Amino acid sequence: MSALAWPAGLVLVAVPLIAEVGSDSTTGDLDILVVDEATGTPRQRRRLAHAMDDDAVRISSVAFDTAAYRLEPDRLAFGVRREWAGSSRPNPFHETTLSLYEVRGGGLAPVLENLVVFRSAGEWDLSCAGQAAVTERILRMIPGPHGQDISVLERRTHSTSSETKSGECRTADRPEAPRTIRLPFDGERYVVPQTLKRG
Template identity: 45%
Template sequence: MKRFSNVRTLFFVPIVLIGLGVPAALAGQNECAGHAADIIHRAYPSATNADDGTLLFEGATITLPRNDSFNGDPHAVICRVWPVQPQLTLIAVPLMTERSDSENEGDIELLVADSTNLQIRQRMRLNGLMSDDAVHVQNVAFDTARYQFAPGKTAFGLRVSLEGSSRANPFGETTLWLFSIDSGELKPVLDNIVVGESHGEWDTACAGEFSEVTRTLSMVSSAKAAFADIIVTEKLTTSANTVGTDNDCHSEDKTTIVKHRLRFDGSGYGVPNDLKRIE
């Protein structure tokens, strides 16, 4: 997957978001309001209609949402009016070059459009973000919590959730990216942090081990720098299930909490490798 570089950040106010759950800032999607086809034709004027109702653009397939609510297809276009700047609409366009039950390949292009006339103002292509194999993309969603980095400067988030198909070895992961509009351009603010992860190994009846991680982000002032630090509060819960002498399934849980501090490094907030999405 392409790594984002030359990240530029601004200032801050407190924010809080977690991982595998669905924050209120994710509600209300999809908000294309019946304009998805119009938006796509404006953004990709050379796109052509396919027989199955999708659109084709330079070897990639674009799937329009079936209605204005989330329809469960992670490969469909999503739209979200930006609450802090309702004059702008955020659009995520999966550009799929391959789709099958075993493997998918594709990118996501982020678009920012004028909410009134749907003219495209900014765009950024995120290479490989829709590519998967044994672990499939299950959900793509905008995160429009109030990520205010400075007066009049606000970022929005994009979350991509993956899920494995194995019942014996369950796996789920949600990754967050943050973007802002700076000097008229769409730019990344925070690249690729896993905010939720769960996995386990069990006999599908009782015995086994499981773990779940949720990470909460908060912006805090820095005494040594003009930019905020990001405090990542990580909650790890592990469970061990065993069959008791009474043939009941017993669980022993353990929870630990650790904190990570991400500092502005001159070009952006560096994320430690152990907090990033596994390639």
């Protein structure tokens, strides 16, 4: 379970509801609640079906993100980050996704779903030789026609490791040119291209 204080006497709570744990997979939902800090009474709740499902790539953590995701001057969203980690040593994999939710109409409405904000994947020989690619995405709120759009700064780096003649292991990084992607807000949610979402 994860909990975090939020403005105006509220607490955000995430409760994993695990239905089944197998030898190589897990199935379950995730309950997101906005709770009155003084009374402990839930004000809003949303169940994310299958949000805790995993397989060889496991969910390693769930955390809240309370950066200033202000959709409009009087509308504020909060984030839920899920971190994933692969179990293969020759093929290391880490990924973080971000979803945003807004208190709306007595419930919690999704405004952005499963945007990948970090991914690291590669393969190596368990000694030195190998390659990896790391993608980082940084979000910034910017004015748009229907509220605040999101500007995503994407940085991607490719790394190659190899053994030198002297027996040293050296890594060479090759960064790509950064690019900026705009996610427009339509008044209710952000449309995330499939290429930026968890597959």
